[in-house]
Amino acid sequence: MTAQDHSSPMLDIAAARALATSLVDPITETEDLPLAAALGRFCAETLHSTLALPRRARAAMDGFALRLSDLRDGQGLPIAGTIAAGAEAPDLPAGACLRIFTGALVPAGADAVLPVEDCTEEGATLRLSRRPEPGENIRAPGSEQPAGGVLLRAHARIAPQHVGLLAANGITRLRVLRRPRVGVFSTGDELDAQSPDSLPDSNRPMLLALAAAAGAEVTDLGLLPDDLPAVTARLADLRGQDLILTSGAVSMGGRDHLRPALIAAGGRIDGWRVAIKPGKPILFGELGPAAITGLPGNPFSAFTGFHLFAAAQLATLTGQIPPLLFPLEARAGFDWSRKPGRGEVFPVRLAHGEIDGMPVLQRLGAGVSATLFPLAEAEGLAFVPAETSRVGFGARLRWMPFVHRGV
Numbered sequence: 001m002t003a004q005d006h007s008s009p010m011l012d013i014a015a016a017r018a019l020a021t022s023l024v025d026p027i028t029e030t031e032d033l034p035l036a037a038a039l040g041r042f043c044a045e046t047l048h049s050t051l052a053l054p055r056r057a058r059a060a061m062d063g064f065a066l067r068l069s070d071l072r073d074g075q076g077l078p079i080a081g082t083i084a085a086g087a088e089a090p091d092l093p094a095g096a097c098l099r100i101f102t103g104a105l106v107p108a109g110a111d112a113v114l115p116v117e118d119c120t121e122e123g124a125t126l127r128l129s130r131r132p133e134p135g136e137n138i139r140a141p142g143s144e145q146p147a148g149g150v151l152l153r154a155h156a157r158i159a160p161q162h163v164g165l166l167a168a169n170g171i172t173r174l175r176v177l178r179r180p181r182v183g184v185f186s187t188g189d190e191l192d193a194q195s196p197d198s199l200p201d202s203n204r205p206m207l208l209a210l211a212a213a214a215g216a217e218v219t220d221l222g223l224l225p226d227d228l229p230a231v232t233a234r235l236a237d238l239r240g241q242d243l244i245l246t247s248g249a250v251s252m253g254g255r256d257h258l259r260p261a262l263i264a265a266g267g268r269i270d271g272w273r274v275a276i277k278p279g280k281p282i283l284f285g286e287l288g289p290a291a292i293t294g295l296p297g298n299p300f301s302a303f304t305g306f307h308l309f310a311a312a313q314l315a316t317l318t319g320q321i322p323p324l325l326f327p328l329e330a331r332a333g334f335d336w337s338r339k340p341g342r343g344e345v346f347p348v349r350l351a352h353g354e355i356d357g358m359p360v361l362q363r364l365g366a367g368v369s370a371t372l373f374p375l376a377e378a379e380g381l382a383f384v385p386a387e388t389s390r391v392g393f394g395a396r397l398r399w400m401p402f403v404h405r406g407v
């Protein structure tokens with residue numbers, strides 16, 4: 001595709017996602033890390049448990065370990081002692097019971113632990129208010145985790161619960177993928193602090209933050225000016241990124257230099273423009289070994305473009321299948337008439353209450369892509385298909401909450 005090609009048809013969302021992800025390859029380089037440094041990283045290999053847990057029978061409640069065959073109706077049991085936490089348990093003496101605490105080793109010979117709530121102590125004698133079931137409140141060896149079970153699959157993102165599970169299995173180091181390297185440019189002389197009517201650059205810090213939250217090692221590549229030779233030279237010099245994100249300069253205007261600069265710098269344009277609102281002017285390309293995704297300049301369009309396409313590229317880089325878009329169902333807590341023609345993404349938050357057992361979403365903002373203000377209170381993004389002309393109160397909606405997957 002050339003930089004002048006304004007007539008090529010717009011991609012639909014699925015085709016654009018497929019194209020975007022086809023431009024990146026899963027990372028294969030790995031590094032070895034201590035468990036404490038692995039949060040948010042992607043596991044390089046499937047980890048299996050080497051132990052069945054618990055290794056030995058342990059009490060599930062504070063109470064008394066006893067042998068069911070010692071119980072006689074109406075008779076108590078002498079309390080022969082206490083099993084201290086962390087201590088080796090003595091054998092259970094014949095005809096007696098032992099005081100035991102949650103997690104302590106069950107003494108050999110005991111086949112139930114009766115909780116303190118179900119007995120009373122009369123001096124050194126235990127009175128039982130009921131007969132326990134065989135095995136009651138005993139965590140049997142291997143009952144919680146099999147040996148050889150999967151602890152963490154290759155490419156899973158390491159979340160706090162994985163840190164706990166691996167620690168419980170005595171794993172203190174693990175092999176993770178190197179982070180995807182993402183460089184972010186913004187474009188436009190109006191963002192230069194020296195210009196007379198300068199605007200704050202919101203997209204670059206936001207895209208750096210989005211990529212970092214998705215697990216990338218991010219590099220701030222700065223601001224590209226509205227000058228074709230200068231943009232070309234900056235792109236031609238670029239090394240060491242897996243994915244380059246830009247915002248702005250990708251539409252039709254005379255200052256929209258990204259496409260010609262990418263070609264002049266030796267790159268390729270693989271796709272341009274997606275049938276979606278907002279975010280139509282978006283570019284998918286390559287620059288040397290890196291993919292380059294040119295997001296629109298309007299800040300909300302850059303934000304949605306990241307969620308729809310760049311997030312899928314990052315998932316692919318880390319060996320994952322990109323998650324489904326808008327996987328959850330909810331009901332509209334608003335009535336909205338719109339112009340059909342393009343699928344539309346808009347910010348939402350959860351309203352109080354439910355309709356037919358489903359969460360209710362409130363639409364935020366007025367569909368203006370130049371502002372991030374509606375995101376102040378947003379909890380996710382919802383989607384309506386191209387043909388929809390009205391979303392009535394209570395209508396079904398698809399949406400995706402903002403979550404940093406797996407962490």
Ligand SMILES: Nc1nc2c(c(=O)[nH]1)N[C@H]1C(S)=C(S)[C@@H](COP(=O)(O)OP(=O)(O)OC[C@H]3O[C@@H](n4cnc5c(N)ncnc54)[C@H](O)[C@@H]3O)O[C@H]1N2
Nearest residue numbers: 186200201202203204248249250251252256296297298301
């Ligand atoms: N004739 C046409 N004009 C426009 C079209 C079109 O199809 N034909 N598309 C419109 C749409 S939709 C969008 S979105 C914008 C996107 O254009 P660009 O990607 O080329 O973005 P810019 O023109 O560079 O900037 C647009 C807007 O966003 C502001 N901006 C840019 N970068 C940042 C940043 N890092 N932080 C904050 N704000 C930023 C910029 O100042 C402009 O206001 O084009 C429409 N026009």
Ligand code: MOO
Nearest residue numbers: 278279280301369
């Ligand atoms: O599609 Mo633009 O991205 O409307 O704002």
